[in-house]
Amino acid sequence: MDIDVYAVWPLFVMVIIIAYTSTKSSTYLTVFNFENILSQVAPLGIVTMGQAILLISAGLDLSVGYNIALSSIVTGLLLEHGYSLWLAIGAGVLAAMAVGFTNGVLVAQNRAHPFIITLGMSIFLFGLDTQLTGGAPVNDMKGLYTAFGGNLANGFPFFGLPTVAIPLVIVVAFAYFFLRWTPLGRRAYAIGGNEEAAYLSGIPIKRTKILLYTLMGAIVGLTGMVLAGQINEASFNLAQNFELESIACAVIGGTALFGGRGGALRSLQGVALWGVVQNAIVFVGLSSNYQQMALGAIIVIAVMAQRPER
Amino acid sequence: MADPVLLEVEHVGKHFPGVQALDDVSMTLRAGEVHGLVGQNGAGKSTLVKCITGVHPPDAGQIELEGDPITTYMPKRAYDLGIAVVHQRTKLIPYLSVAENVLLGHLPTYHGAVIQRGEANRVTRDLLKRFRLRLDPEMLVHRLGPAERQQVAIARALFRRARLLILDEPTAALDAERAEHLFELIGDLQMQGVGILYVSHHLEEVFRLADQITVLRDGKVVATRPVGELDQNEVVTLMAGRRLENGIARPVGATAPESEPLLELDGVSNPVLRDIRLSVGAGEVVGVTGVIGAGGHDIARALFGLEHLSSGEIRLLGEPYVPQGPRQAIARGLFLVPEDPTRDGLVPVLSVAQNITIVDLPGITRGGLLSLRKERAIARRYVDELSIATGSIDTPVRNLSGGNQQKVLVAKALALGAQVLVLEEPTQGVDVHATAEIHRIVRSLADGGKAVMVISTDIRDLLQFVDRIVALRGGRAVADLPAGETDYAHMLDLTVGSLGAVA
Numbered sequence: 016m017d018i019d020v021y022a023v024w025p026l027f028v029m030v031i032i033i034a035y036t037s038t039k040s041s042t043y044l045t046v047f048n049f050e051n052i053l054s055q056v057a058p059l060g061i062v063t064m065g066q067a068i069l070l071i072s073a074g075l076d077l078s079v080g081y082n083i084a085l086s087s088i089v090t091g092l093l094l095e096h097g098y099s100l101w102l103a104i105g106a107g108v109l110a111a112m113a114v115g116f117t118n119g120v121l122v123a124q125n126r127a128h129p130f131i132i133t134l135g136m137s138i139f140l141f142g143l144d145t146q147l148t149g150g151a152p153v154n155d156m157k158g159l160y161t162a163f164g165g166n167l168a169n170g171f172p173f174f175g176l177p178t179v180a181i182p183l184v185i186v187v188a189f190a191y192f193f194l195r196w197t198p199l200g201r202r203a204y205a206i207g208g209n210e211e212a213a214y215l216s217g218i219p220i221k222r223t224k225i226l227l228y229t230l231m232g233a234i235v236g237l238t239g240m241v242l243a244g245q246i247n248e249a250s251f252n253l254a255q256n257f258e259l260e261s262i263a264c265a266v267i268g269g270t271a272l273f274g275g276r277g278g279a280l281r282s283l284q285g286v287a288l289w290g291v292v293q294n295a296i297v298f299v300g301l302s303s304n305y306q307q308m309a310l311g312a313i314i315v316i317a318v319m320a321q322r323p324e325r
Numbered sequence: 326m327a328d329p330v331l332l333e334v335e336h337v338g339k340h341f342p343g344v345q346a347l348d349d350v351s352m353t354l355r356a357g358e359v360h361g362l363v364g365q366n367g368a369g370k371s372t373l374v375k376c377i378t379g380v381h382p383p384d385a386g387q388i389e390l391e392g393d394p395i396t397t398y399m400p401k402r403a404y405d406l407g408i409a410v411v412h413q414r415t416k417l418i419p420y421l422s423v424a425e426n427v428l429l430g431h432l433p434t435y436h437g438a439v440i441q442r443g444e445a446n447r448v449t450r451d452l453l454k455r456f457r458l459r460l461d462p463e464m465l466v467h468r469l470g471p472a473e474r475q476q477v478a479i480a481r482a483l484f485r486r487a488r489l490l491i492l493d494e495p496t497a498a499l500d501a502e503r504a505e506h507l508f509e510l511i512g513d514l515q516m517q518g519v520g521i522l523y524v525s526h527h528l529e530e531v532f533r534l535a536d537q538i539t540v541l542r543d544g545k546v547v548a549t550r551p552v553g554e555l556d557q558n559e560v561v562t563l564m565a566g567r568r569l570e571n572g573i574a575r576p577v578g579a580t581a582p583e584s585e586p587l588l589e590l591d592g593v594s595n596p597v598l599r600d601i602r603l604s605v606g607a608g609e610v611v612g613v614t615g616v617i618g619a620g621g622h623d624i625a626r627a628l629f630g631l632e633h634l635s636s637g638e639i640r641l642l643g644e645p646y647v648p649q650g651p652r653q654a655i656a657r658g659l660f661l662v663p664e665d666p667t668r669d670g671l672v673p674v675l676s677v678a679q680n681i682t683i684v685d686l687p688g689i690t691r692g693g694l695l696s697l698r699k700e701r702a703i704a705r706r707y708v709d710e711l712s713i714a715t716g717s718i719d720t721p722v723r724n725l726s727g728g729n730q731q732k733v734l735v736a737k738a739l740a741l742g743a744q745v746l747v748l749e750e751p752t753q754g755v756d757v758h759a760t761a762e763i764h765r766i767v768r769s770l771a772d773g774g775k776a777v778m779v780i781s782t783d784i785r786d787l788l789q790f791v792d793r794i795v796a797l798r799g800g801r802a803v804a805d806l807p808a809g810e811t812d813y814a815h816m817l818d819l820t821v822g823s824l825g826a827v828a
Contacts, residue, residue, distance in 0.1 A: 195695075195697075196694045196695050196697070197693070197694060197695065198686040198687070198690050198693075198695060201679070201683070201686060201695060202686070204672070204674075204675060204679070205672050205675065205679075205683050208672035208673065208674045208675050209668075209671065209672040209673060211668065211669050212668075212669055212670050212671055212672050213672065213683070214651055215629070215651045215661065215663060215669055215670065216651070216655070216683050216684045216737065217651050217652040217654075217655035217656070217684060218652075218683070219652060271674075275672065275673075275674040275675070276674050
């Protein structure tokens, strides 16, 4: 297999950053620190997989931030009222899927760009989320906190990794598999690459879009469970900026913003670079304002570094 | 004939890889003259227009505008010199007003900052009035129909003081009444000294409007004469390159198909098509030809469910068929190879293999998952069978040549197992070698028992490999003949000359 420089450049950049930062701080290059990075980016990583699938189909979802919050709030409120854990999780995930399905139907039926449709959904959900909670967070996620709030056992085979690594690995594996080996994943590439040709080839455009946005809803629901469990809180601002950060991570990794190209592992590289940069800035001794500047710069560089078309 | 010479094309030559597109072309166009430019597809008309408008610099000879040789070849420069082209694809900005489109780049402003809307509308209104154009300067362009858009494009050219206006197939999207308005406008422009190069397949129009006609064939000028010294039959003969026999159109459907018909159209009509009756049998290749707008493209789109039928019946593989869309057409065994592969047919970023199998994903799905091994096997088989020149089956199709992209489209039809294929302009823009291969492939498809309809404006190309050929004119099938009983000149006469003229 030949190595495609365009596909793996985030890895190279990451190695350089890690090498540089390790000369600046003796506590940087430790297992603990990298577990910390993993625990920080895992929820973003999960939702980035869904965003990558949508971007490949020339779609996107700007409502993921408040949809993650919605699923956590639904679950959190049910737990608060004494419902069982599984029922609460089921309801939270279904709520997110219902939002995804609605996005899908609206995108499939309208000629309007998914940008504006999911932006509208996002603003709607912000209102719904604050209405449901009255602005106050739910502070006890019970079994979810037990599941995602801590770390796995030390030593072989889990080495004390944060538990949130498990859903991340599962979703990345799923997205990789989905895009490579399922007809629906292939249809996403075809629609994103040339919707007219896909239509003339007999691909059911509307049905495919609805399924993809619903799948995004399911991934969002899972993210909601993981994130709310991890910090033991459900609130409207649980996942602020996740919509733009997940798009940024996917694009940094080499997923095309306008469809047809990209993949799960590439997008994961974007997530990893994102986490490493955020963390390294702290170790180099710069203020968190520089985090934002560095992340902003990386997005722009990533887009410029993409393989030239034609 | 006292009018001053406006445009002088002197011994212009233009060579493209593998083809001499223009060879020693000379013609003269005077101010206030309408000059008809005619010739078959590929005769060099559009290359000549592109040389005049600065898109392509000529390799030999020179072009003079009012005695000054044009030296800098850039489309913008041509515009500055007063040369403007109006064709179907002339770009207007949809959400700006008529006035803003007409004055674009020269809008009156307050200190260069704010547009003087009232002034812009006034200037435009004056201009429109002067040329008797009935347009509202304040109307947004996206609300206009094709005829009005064309008027906006012409008004823009006039505003920039175009002295030479090139009209390329100007009536293609116009109904008879709108075309009549255009002809009146052309008359007005002539009076004001504008020279017009009128490029068209419609000889009746050319004979009605032109003072002078230049006929191109294979990149050479075969005649450039005043209209009075030519008649329509003579022009068709000149375009075809040999004398017309006294061919008489045989009645439509006179040849009984020898094989079982797989596709039958009976009285198919829609706003373009008029009572189309034709059939394609198993093992048969049927060519359908006519000028742009004559209905070939519409037959393809109607069959694939992309355009509605107002009446008529279609039978596909012997069963009644009501087109509902590509998905249903494909399920019924009908496949369309569209005319622009990269725009409509293929997903450029996906690989050759992925493009071939996209049309039948269920065919490579095993237990709900894609079998990449089966996909590769299918792709290899058709890459070999059709000798598709590609680095590998994993190469993105956008890296393939036009001819090979066409072959990938044919491979899709084969992978699908379609019994009826409709190919639109399959040899357009592909080189001689690839053309020959496409002919061979189409023949072998028919030999394998498939029914193939080839829709093309290129008569000579069709005659090389079809069994029967249908001539379209104004949405009607005016002849349906075995390829052996007709020839290029005859078909040309049917599609553009007096022979096929519908009473």
